[in-house]
Amino acid sequence: MQTKKTYTVEEATRKLEHYCAYQERCHQEVQQKLEGMHMIPEAIDVIIVHLLEHNFLNEERFAKTFVRGKFKFKAWGRRRLTFELKKKDISKVNINQALTEVPEEVYVDTFNDLAEKKANSITENNIYKKKKKFIDYFLYRGWESHLVYTKANELIK
Structure with missing residues (x-):
């Protein structure tokens, strides 16, 4: 029988800090990662707040990076960029601000x-x-x- 790896809040926090430092992440990706680590909802909230306070997680920065990257490398237009960001639950304000990244x-x-x-x-x-x-x-x-x-x-x- 295989047992699931369990994490303390501190271990999970360190793991997610590395996860967010490696590449820009949106809240939804972090939430899914934590759920995949079998963390309880209270621990997930504590870890996400920590990541936000220490600037590991920033929705506006994520949206801007996403738009620049997908436009430059995949040549996506504004409609596709908007659709993909909405799928990731990015706010309309951040989507509009990110779209201004491309003159x-x-x-x-x-x-x-x-x-x-x-x-x-x-x-x-x-x-x-x-x-x-x-x-x-x-x-x-x-x-x-x-x-x-x-x-x-x-x-x-």
Whole structure:
């Protein structure tokens, strides 16, 4: 029979400090980690308060880091970024503040560069199918529909 590892509040606190120091975390991830460690709700509250007080856990910082990273490496648009942050229970205020991390001109330039590359990489001969592939690609990644449709009509003729 396998027994579950149990942790004292101090051990769990140290473990979660390392967990949060390694990478920015949201409250939901920390909560799930603690529940996975089989901590009781009172201990979870004590540990989360400790992490907040000692700045290991900061929702605003997490949201900003998340937006910068996903925009830079995965080229997600604002709609997808907002959706993913909402899934992590990040407040609307922090989401809006995080979205300001990407300047408008950088956002549009990135979209235009990606659109040119994608339009050139689609090998479909049928114009309508090519447009559909182009549009689906960008809508899935959360780019605004008005940008996507305008660019599709401009690039694919």
